[in-house]
Amino acid sequence: MALIFPRLARNFIKNGYFPTDEATLGRIIGALDIAGDDLRIFDPCCGEGCALHALKGALVGCGAAVQALGVEFDADRAWHAKALLDVVIHSDIQDVVVSPRTMGVLFLNPPYGDAVADRAHTGDRAKAERLEKIFFRRSIASLAYGGILVLIVPYHVLDDEFASSIARNFDRVRFFMAPEQHFRQCVVFGVRRRSARPEPAISSLLRAAGKGDFLDRVLPETWPEEPYLVPEVMTGEVFRFHAVRIDAAQLAAEVQRLYAHSLWPQFGIHFGGGEAEHRPPLQAMGRWHLALALAAGQAQGVVTSASGRVLLIKGDTYKDKVRTVELGENPDGTANETVILTDRFVPVIRAIDFTPGPSLGSVVTIQ
Structure with a gap:
């Protein structure tokens, strides 16, 4: 599968960013199929947008209409992604409002590493939380029941807490090491279910994987099982996907995109009344x-x-x-x-x- 983004990504590498590689993405796409005609896929840290764009293209090739949505914090990468995806918000994921249970795929390859620890109140050297867990918790609510999780993180991040969170919310969980091992990445698939008690078998699998027990289990070139079916999005409900705060450049772009052929060409009609000459009253005013x-x-x-x-x-x-x-x-x-x-x-x-x-x-x- 030929993808354009490995070459382009070199122009965007900064702040610890590294995109999903071509081999891993191609094998992930091979594990997915469609279960409806109207799909919505989401990447809360979409980078320059090429990975989600390739996933959308594959699902469209299966016969579905696909809406690809992304969020990206870096300005250069966000504006590049805007040209590839349907809607991209340049913002911190914490400042984005997404309607719950509205996405058929959550493609999550978050930043790797520790967040900055808040020691303002205690003064101790408490361990900072991993960014991978923060992005997982912030974005999981957007995935519909029956929706597909594609999680790409370093395998050692899968500790007891992370394993329990995945086991509580997902069925049919599969763990594989990525073909590209620059960051010792793994790929975790799952189908979202209603939150309940963690499934012991899934928790045990992921905890063992986090300790390095399955480093030889590499994501296969040809998917050997039944594919993960991306569910159709629910229609008739109010869908929200917007930032709490928006900058001037994005506002101008959204106005141009949404109202270029409706409101603004008629600006003079709606707002030009003040320029008209006032006629005198018929009688003297009291x-x-x-x-x-x-x-x-x-x-x-x-x-x-x-x-x-x-x-x-x-x-x-x-x-x-x-x-x-x-x-x-x-x-x-x-x-x-x-x-x-x-x-x-x-x-x-x-x-x-x-x-x-x-x-x-x-x-x-x-x-």
Whole structure:
């Protein structure tokens, strides 16, 4: 299987990034098949996007319509992936919202190594957590029940905790060493099931694999078992895949992608009303009409009186209360006083005098 990305990846290698190699990816693809016509696949650390692009191409070749989604933290790799995949978000995976149980394949080849330990509160040298486990926990909820996990990590990461997490959430788990052994990688397949107690046999298998008991079990060139079937995505439900925060470049790209043929060509129609010339009213406006115009922000701009006086005006309206007092007499002959407060809207126009002369620049209030 000829892939383009091994050559391209050399341009992106930094921050501990190394893509899935050609031999491993080709054998992974050989283990998958389709179980529907409408599929969705996801890579939460997609790099330059070539691996998921190749997987999509293989599933499309089987006769399915496939949507490939990715997340990538590095800007250069993310923008390269945007040209290959359907939707790619340049963001930290922690800042991405993904609807749960909506992906048919979770292709997870996360960064390798330790995260930075948080010692702000204790001051001790507590062991930092592995990045592989962080990415696994953050992205597993996106995989549908019956969906396929493809996990590519160094085999020694599979400790008791990681093995139990996989055994609790997946059936039909298979472990293989990758053909490429630069990072001593392994490939773990699984079919997601509803979370329950860990399956003892699966836990034992993965713990032994993490200790190096199956280093000779290499991913075969030809898949010997029934293929893993990628399930069809559920339709009719609200699907969310977006970042909590988005930068200006991605926002501009999304606007261009989503609204290039709908909203923006009609921008003048929707937002050009303010440029139209205002027609005078049919009759002279009363004080109530003036108050409404001021409250709506229509009384503003530069006006010129018949005498040539030029004012820059800005109108506003505030609510005042009018106090009236009514005097009366009670049945017993005593006097009473009733105070009535009535709301009144008062229009106010403030202006700067632009008329050349001694009043230039003065502030005028019309009330």
